[in-house]
Amino acid sequence: MVQNVIAQRGGAATGAPETRPRSGAPLLSRAVERLQPSATNSTSQRARDLRAQGRDIIALSAGEPDFDTPDHVLKAAADAMAAGHTRYAPVAGIPELREAIRSKFRTENGLAFDTDQIMVSTGGKQVIANAMMATIDPGDEVIIPAPFWVSYPELVGFCGGRPVSVPTRPEAGFTLAAEALEAAITPRTKWLVLNSPCNPSGGVHTAADLEALAEVLRRHPHVHILCDDIYEHLIYADTPFRTLAAVAPDLAGRTLTMNGVSKAYAMTGWRIGYAGGPLPLIRAMTKIQGQTTSCANSIAQWAAVAALTGPQDYLADRRESFRRRRDLVVGLLGEATGLRCPTPDGAFYVFPDCAATFGARSPAGTAITDDASFCRALLDETGVAVVHGSAFGMPGHFRISYAAAEAQLVEACARIRDFCAALTRSGGDR
Ligand SMILES: Cc1ncc(COP(=O)(O)O)c(C=O)c1O
Incomplete structure (x- = not known):
């Protein structure tokens, strides 16, 4: 029945059902060809791949709290099953x-x-x-x-x-x-x-x-x-x-x-x-x-x-923990040459401006021309995964998720600071 409806619709223009495939017609739709993969998912995947190769990676790319789902929620799921x-x-x-x-x-x-x-x-x-x-x-x-x-x-x-x-x-x-x-x-x-x-x-x-x-x-x-x-x-x-x-x-x-x-x-x-x-x-x-x-x-x-x-009191504790991490990251990034990091009021991301680093070269010789090359070189050369701002419609910036353990954030910020300090310009100055 459904098949018939589809056949009639397909043949409406000629009066006859269309039975042969159009030769050379592409499988994928124009809409999906236009669709970009999620930059946050692909950066996180690249971080996982590098880690699987044995690299020491700190992934600050995913938008995901590092806390566990509360016990009473786990229990409700088990009870439901x-x-x-x-x-x-x-x-x-x-x-x-x-x-x-x-x-x-x-x-x-x-x-x-x-x-x-x-x-x-x-x-x-x-x-x-x-x-x-x-x-x-x-x-x-x-x-x-x-x-x-x-x-x-x-x-x-x-x-x-x-x-x-x-x-x-x-x-x-x-x-x-x-x-x-x-x-x-x-x-x-x-x-x-x-x-x-x-x-x-x-x-x-x-x-x-x-x-x-x-x-x-x-x-x-x-x-x-x-x-x-x-x-x-x-x-x-x-x-x-x-x-x-x-x-x-x-x-x-x-x-x-x-x-x-x-x-x-x-x-x-x-x-x-x-x-x-x-x-x-x-x-x-x-x-x-x-x-x-x-x-x-x-x-x-x-x-x-x-x-x-259920109980909501633990939300305030988690919020407080995120606030501490935000202040930690903003403070540490303030020491990085070429970055400007405003203090955000919410969520668990900072979004620093890295435009002042453009035109420089990384220690491994990568030309930093934009936020994407900055983030790529940062990942390849220091193992810190962050997401370039152009993916979020604002070039010249990058996103760090601070939903991670404080020790990891301290280490990541130290690597970012060292990376920025080691950037050189063609005259040799930094
Ligand atoms: C702004 C915003 N909206 C919506 C979502 C979707 O979240 P979920 O599909 O996990 O509910 C996200 C996840 O990253 C987000 O950052």
Whole structure:
């Protein structure tokens, strides 16, 4: 039956079913040919490969807490298996988890959703993929403040849309300026992506920053907002975390608020992300997920219920530990010649500027011409893996994840400092 439908569609232009393959037609789609592999994943893989060859590698490339998943979460997963929660679950998520998320959004964020406005996916990454697939038509534009998480523009492009990168400035804490947003909006703008705290810059938008953006967005009712709040629990400044739909409730009807358990609860491998948003959008995203992956892992969903409803006190301890590491890394990198490292307010990354090293040569003779060659030479010659800023839409920088043991961070920063100190210019000066 389905075969017939496909055959009829295929032959619609000629009136006859198309039975022979087009000779020389490429297997891979144009969309996948355009898609870039994730730079963070490929750097991490290169670090693993070098380590397998026996090299002494310090990998600061992955966006992953080094803490363990809490014991009560592990137990909830074991209990779920023992109780037989091992079958297909509802596509949008088990009712217990959707209820836990509804309650989390209400109490922590001041957002009021009905349970059917909430869906659970295989990681926050799938939430974003679902949202783009559900909404992007060819040529639609998505405004993405730079630097940005590597997957946003790739997913937009894969769906046929046009990512529009809008630079932010280190001096402004990498927050999006209202005037820059206003200037980037066109009649084709479908989404603004807001990621606060930001990967890779660590920039945090305050309530006042969000209100200024909301003011602009009110003038452009065709623009929807995707708030990626996955680093919500990792803010080191005194200003509390705020999300746009709570600061500007009048925009809630066109805001998708996305989050997940990966970063806050050290559950990256469990693959649970979620979103709350307008019902028609959530329904469309659920329809797509129903045809691609169905429900997220049922056992991991029970684990996520325990994460969201269980004790939360250890989050503050982990945040404090990240703050110490941030201060350690920023302090040590301050001693490196040619680097400028602002102090980020959130997430677990620093995003130093390395442009002053361009034009120099590394000890092994590599010409440092840009952030990519800086990071390649750093990995090859010192064994420290970091990710070049161009992958995040901001050349001249690089990202260090400080979600690693303090001893490793100290050693990595010493290697970076020595590497920078040993760079030479053609005149022989450093
Ligand atoms: C900004 C941002 N959003 C979303 C994600 C997706 O996280 P996950 O798919 O593990 O929930 C990540 C992961 O690195 C991220 O950094």
